[in-house]
Amino acid sequence: MTLLTGLLMAGAFFVLAQSTSALAQEKLTARLDFTPAGPHAGLHLAVSKGWFKEAGLEVDVQDGRGSINTIQLVAAGQIDFGWASLGSMAIARDAGMRVKSVAGIYRKGDLAIIVDAKSNIRTAKDLAGKRLVVFTASPWMPFIDPFLKNAGMTRNDVNIVFVDPTAMFSNYASGQSDGVMTLGPFGIPIVNINRESRQVLAADYGIAFPSHGLIAREEMIASRPQTVQRFVTAVLRAWDYILAGREGEGADAVIAARPGIKLNRDVILGQINMYKDFIQTENTKGRPLGWQSDKDWEAAIKTMETAGALKPGKKPEEFYTNQFIK
Numbered sequence: 001m002t003l004l005t006g007l008l009m010a011g012a013f014f015v016l017a018q019s020t021s022a023l024a025q026e027k028l029t030a031r032l033d034f035t036p037a038g039p040h041a042g043l044h045l046a047v048s049k050g051w052f053k054e055a056g057l058e059v060d061v062q063d064g065r066g067s068i069n070t071i072q073l074v075a076a077g078q079i080d081f082g083w084a085s086l087g088s089m090a091i092a093r094d095a096g097m098r099v100k101s102v103a104g105i106y107r108k109g110d111l112a113i114i115v116d117a118k119s120n121i122r123t124a125k126d127l128a129g130k131r132l133v134v135f136t137a138s139p140w141m142p143f144i145d146p147f148l149k150n151a152g153m154t155r156n157d158v159n160i161v162f163v164d165p166t167a168m169f170s171n172y173a174s175g176q177s178d179g180v181m182t183l184g185p186f187g188i189p190i191v192n193i194n195r196e197s198r199q200v201l202a203a204d205y206g207i208a209f210p211s212h213g214l215i216a217r218e219e220m221i222a223s224r225p226q227t228v229q230r231f232v233t234a235v236l237r238a239w240d241y242i243l244a245g246r247e248g249e250g251a252d253a254v255i256a257a258r259p260g261i262k263l264n265r266d267v268i269l270g271q272i273n274m275y276k277d278f279i280q281t282e283n284t285k286g287r288p289l290g291w292q293s294d295k296d297w298e299a300a301i302k303t304m305e306t307a308g309a310l311k312p313g314k315k316p317e318e319f320y321t322n323q324f325i326k
Contacts, residue, residue: 025058026227031079032064036258037186038271039212041250042105043083044257046238055230061257067212068092068137074217075099081231086210087300088139090319094310098218101320103232103290105239106211106278109300111140112184112199114172114191121179124151124205127158130178135165140181142309143207150205183211185278189270208299211278213290221321232324236290243279243289247272290325 032040043061046052052059064070067084074082075097082089086101087109093099113132115121121130124147134140148154160181163171169187172180173194180187184199191197202209214232221228242250251269283293297316304310 024056025053026056027058027060028080028227028231029060029062029078030081030083030231031062031070031073032083033067033070033085033212034065035063036254036261036263036268038189038251038254038268038273039106039186039275040083041242041247041254041268041272042235042239045242045250045253046234048253048256049238049241051234051237052231055234057227057230057234059231063258066137067139071097071099071215074215077217077219080216080220082215083212084215085139086213086215086319087304089215090210090300090304090314091142091309093319094314099215100218100221100318101210101292102214102216102221102228102324103236104210104213104284104292104320105290106213106275107281107284107292107296108211108278109201109203109207109209110183110185110211110275110278111143111181111202111207111209112187113179113181113202114184114187114197114199115179117196117198119178121200124148124200125153127151127179127200128153129158131159131161131176132179132181133161133163133168133171133177134181135168136162137165138181139183139209140202142304142307143202143209144181146303146307147202147205147207150207185274186271188274189267192270193264193267206303208296208303210296210300213292225323229324232290233326236288236325239289242272243276288325291322292320 030043047061067088070082070084071089071092073079089099168180169190171177173191188197216228247269250272251265254268255263281296283295284291294316297319301314305312
């Protein structure tokens with residue numbers, strides 16, 4: 001073999017290897033729960049760092065229209081993976097949607113009532129007589145009465161006003177209401193721009209409702225476990241990287257992924273930082289990111305059954321799996 005022939009053959013093998021690698025990229029879709037925000041940083045960073053690609057995946061990360069819509073699309077097989085409220089996922093599963101959590105990122109409940117930092121509202125009891133805004137499809141809906149009951153009140157003690165979800169934050173920020181019922185660590189960095197605020201957490205009043213994580217349909221978990229493993233591992237790698245003091249890179253990844261949208265970096269970074277307090281529960285300490293606890297799910301099931309959001313008799317293993325958490 002001449003030197004020229006050898007070089008030509010080596011070049012041909014290189015091209016073939018590159019082509020084979022490109023063909024091996026498995027195309028997937030991942031749907032977020034909302035428009036670009038801090039909680040989405042892990043998925044966007046996994047794209048920008050090439051960690052999905054390293055795992056042999058080509059992932060189309062799409063913005064969402066709420067957790068419920070994302071869950072429906074995953075359940076219908078139109079989307080491969082979803083980033084959604086795991087509490088909402090449990091309710092949807094109980095209604096017949098065969099979806100399950102494959103990683104819990106924010107494991108402490110984030111339902112909260114955001115109030116003015118300068119107000120005298122520090123406990124749920126201080127909400128008496130206050131005007132609170134919420135929207136009709138809010139994850140808060142099944143838990144309003146149990147929350148008030150646990151605080152020693154009823155709906156007669158507060159003024160709950162239903163508004164369009166697009167007007168909720170602006171209504172509160174402009175001073176038209178005393179509080180907004182939403183996801184605390186998501187909403188506070190947004191409203192702080194115009195009205196410095198703090199939160200009254202529903203979790204502090206017996207409302208156990210899991211926050212956000214990754215979901216997939218049962219059929220995919222059973223038939224394509226290696227694909228699920230590669231996807232979950234890449235996302236967790238991104239979140240571990242962000243939480244090791246690189247929150248700014250996470251925020252920048254969100255902004256870079258959506259150059260056509262004027263995003264506020266301070267808001268996105270604020271959300272990433274606030275959600276750090278929601279990653280662990282007492283039952284997940286010492287466990288890897290993404291791992292979920294039977295005890296946490298038992299408390300969540302009890303809360304949802306009491307509120308009438310779940311039919312009685314559910315078990316934790318119906319809603320999640322830790323098989324992809326290493």
